[in-house]
Amino acid sequence: MNPKRVAIFLVAGLFFYLALYTWNLRTGLLTRLSIYSGLDSVGAVLRPGSWAGHAAGGFVERYLSLVGLKQENEALREEIKALRLESMTLRERAEATARVEKLLGFPEPPDWRREGARVIAHRIGPTAILETILVDRGKLSGAKEDTPVLCTEGVVGRIYRAGLTVATVLLLTDPSSRVAVVGRDNRAAGVIYGMGAGEKLMVKYVGLQSSIEPQEILVTSGMDGVYPKGLPVARVTSVRREEGTLFMDVQAEPLVDIAHLEEVLLLKRAARPEDSRPLWD
Amino acid sequence: MLAPIWWTAFTVLGIWGHSLLPGVDFFAPGMAVSLRWQRPAATITLTLAWLAIQEGAGGLAFGYAILWYGILFTLLTVGRWLLDPGSIQFQALLGLALGLAHFLLLYLMAVLEMRAFPLKRVLGECLLQAALYPVLWYLTESLFPERLKKRREELL
Numbered sequence: 001m002n003p004k005r006v007a008i009f010l011v012a013g014l015f016f017y018l019a020l021y022t023w024n025l026r027t028g029l030l031t032r033l034s035i036y037s038g039l040d041s042v043g044a045v046l047r048p049g050s051w052a053g054h055a056a057g058g059f060v061e062r063y064l065s066l067v068g069l070k071q072e073n074e075a076l077r078e079e080i081k082a083l084r085l086e087s088m089t090l091r092e093r094a095e096a097t098a099r100v101e102k103l104l105g106f107p108e109p110p111d112w113r114r115e116g117a118r119v120i121a122h123r124i125g126p127t128a129i130l131e132t133i134l135v136d137r138g139k140l141s142g143a144k145e146d147t148p149v150l151c152t153e154g155v156v157g158r159i160y161r162a163g164l165t166v167a168t169v170l171l172l173t174d175p176s177s178r179v180a181v182v183g184r185d186n187r188a189a190g191v192i193y194g195m196g197a198g199e200k201l202m203v204k205y206v207g208l209q210s211s212i213e214p215q216e217i218l219v220t221s222g223m224d225g226v227y228p229k230g231l232p233v234a235r236v237t238s239v240r241r242e243e244g245t246l247f248m249d250v251q252a253e254p255l256v257d258i259a260h261l262e263e264v265l266l267l268k269r270a271a272r273p274e275d276s277r278p279l280w281d
Numbered sequence: 282m283l284a285p286i287w288w289t290a291f292t293v294l295g296i297w298g299h300s301l302l303p304g305v306d307f308f309a310p311g312m313a314v315s316l317r318w319q320r321p322a323a324t325i326t327l328t329l330a331w332l333a334i335q336e337g338a339g340g341l342a343f344g345y346a347i348l349w350y351g352i353l354f355t356l357l358t359v360g361r362w363l364l365d366p367g368s369i370q371f372q373a374l375l376g377l378a379l380g381l382a383h384f385l386l387l388y389l390m391a392v393l394e395m396r397a398f399p400l401k402r403v404l405g406e407c408l409l410q411a412a413l414y415p416v417l418w419y420l421t422e423s424l425f426p427e428r429l430k431k432r433r434e435e436l437l
Contacts, residue, residue: 013351017347017348020347021343024344030336030343033333034333034336034337034343037333037334038332038333038335038336038337039337039338040337041334041337042300042334042338045293046296046297046300049297122300123303123340124299124300124339125299125306125334125338126299126303126304126339126410127335127336127339127340127341127345127346127390128304128340129340129391129396129398130340130341130396132340134338163337175396176396176397196399197402
């Protein structure tokens, strides 16, 4: 082949690629097309196998759990008693708080609906450089980008890409993940940054004057506009105060065992806006 | 009818492979086999389907898979003039080139999107890609139906 023709072909190809890449960055059309075709077909292929795996695993687990069932029952009964007592106290406190908020004219918090979803895969394909999981809920069931995802232990992440029937969840541990948090006991505010799989989370922008202790639970502050306030996110593992800096060096660990996640909850905001009152009201 | 069924099964298995071993492309050997034994139209259709799957399910912005399959196509076409496309040595060399291309492309896309680049993990996945490609190609080539191979030879 003529080298000149090869060079022209390569340059034309590169030009076409760059034009396509830039055009798609602006319009997002090809990304949407690949999500609705590729992501959903991946979901359709993986879902039956994942369901079969869960069913088989559940069967084996149920069989194995028959061993030591009596002792477990007794321990659970004790736990239920303790939780009932705690729930009673907390209910009283919650009702009192609601009354005070009403008296002070606080706007009502937005309604969030929970919907269960099954994890059908973790990272997928050659371009899987993000820490993600794939769940079996998509736009058809109301899941959309930035929908918070949690499990019973705490925050898992948020939806990064939503297809029609499946969605990709960006995990808390991904380096591009940010969550605005506050200490549950001392109320020190900060932002949690993911540092990659298996790594501790970094809590940035915690002021030197703030109080924060190891083992303190960090909950969402609601300041990022993605997560509702008060969801548990991580536990502080180390706090260092260094001279010459404005902020403390705080590390934390996620409350959720991400590697073994099987089911998650999607938190969907109700149609009503968070605070529909005008600012001057 | 045999070819669509065979390629559908290949794609389904490839998706499961992607889920079990993230970072490795299980469709790449399919392109080598398809280019060798199928009409160009079939290869284009298959590549478009795999491209949509990779771009949709992957974590990066649209663009990686076009370059990836473009490089693979170029290497296969150029390599065919120099070496026998049916030899395992050629495919092993191709595997090494793909491992390197995978690293460079992921790095390029991560820089373009200003994302963190997990160097250690990506290096491991590139080595895995380089090592697995010839094995996967051999399996795909061996399992590809003889009837379809014969039909292609008759056409040529």
